[in-house]
Amino acid sequence: MELNNLEKQAKQGKEGEIRYLSPIEIYEKPRHKYCLFKKYGLKHVDYKNPNFLLKFLNPQGQILPRRITGTSVKYQGKVSKAIKRARHLAILPFITDDLK
Amino acid sequence: MSKYYETVFILTPVLSKNQVEETIENVNSLLKKNHVVIEKHESWGLKKLAYPIKKKKTGYYELFLFSLDGEIPSKNIISELELFFNRDERVIRFLIIRLNQHSFEYYKKNNYGIKQPRKTS
Numbered sequence: 001m002e003l004n005n006l007e008k009q010a011k012q013g014k015e016g017e018i019r020y021l022s023p024i025e026i027y028e029k030p031r032h033k034y035c036l037f038k039k040y041g042l043k044h045v046d047y048k049n050p051n052f053l054l055k056f057l058n059p060q061g062q063i064l065p066r067r068i069t070g071t072s073v074k075y076q077g078k079v080s081k082a083i084k085r086a087r088h089l090a091i092l093p094f095i096t097d098d099l100k
Numbered sequence: 101m102s103k104y105y106e107t108v109f110i111l112t113p114v115l116s117k118n119q120v121e122e123t124i125e126n127v128n129s130l131l132k133k134n135h136v137v138i139e140k141h142e143s144w145g146l147k148k149l150a151y152p153i154k155k156k157k158t159g160y161y162e163l164f165l166f167s168l169d170g171e172i173p174s175k176n177i178i179s180e181l182e183l184f185f186n187r188d189e190r191v192i193r194f195l196i197i198r199l200n201q202h203s204f205e206y207y208k209k210n211n212y213g214i215k216q217p218r219k220t221s
Contacts, residue, residue, distance in 0.1 A: 044206035048108070050164075089108055089195055090149035090159070 033070030047085035109194035140165035
């Protein structure tokens with residue numbers, strides 16, 4: 001019986017007691033990705049700066065792909081090289097649990 | 101045109117202050133012997149390693165930035181430096197890289213040290 005009542009209410013366009021039965025549409029603006037190096041005109045990736053390289057790593061210490069960080073091909077290569085150099089010098093770990 | 105090189109090496113934490121200075125002096129004299137211009141020497145002091153190397157958890161970091169004239173054959177000098185690092189038991193890790201023009205300019209701008217890259221719009 002209650003269901004019938006609800007249907008009637010819906011047809012009439014009135015608001016019932018139960019709201020949001022259908023999923024609410026929330027409009028999310030897609031974030032624009034950009035290459036950090038191209039935007040700020042950085043031409044050198046420093047392997048001695050772990051805080052900067054942290055942006056290109058996930059919490060386990062793996063290198064994030066280009067499709068997530070938005071880095072251009074040219075600088076992704078340099079970033080990965082810098083990270084590997086930093087790992088060699090024990091500035092960054094190879095694997096961890098809680099980076100960041 | 102001169103070539104720019106950078107080397108970072110890690111010394112074992114068990115050394116005394118004199119021994120650290122001695123090793124640095126050895127590197128210094130080796131470079132000077134080969135007519136290398138030392139642009140910058142930087143000691144980062146005792147730092148914690150991200151993972152243990154040879155069962156050591158800390159190490160002394162030392163950085164050298166040097167340049168060579170284009171006419172001097174760089175291969176011999178670099179291989180000699182590599183041999184020195186490999187033979188010396190006090191050095192637990194090292195890295196020698198050639199810098200390109202952009203990298204050197206960046207270092208000059210940021211006073212060579214470890215700093216956050218400046219944001220320039």
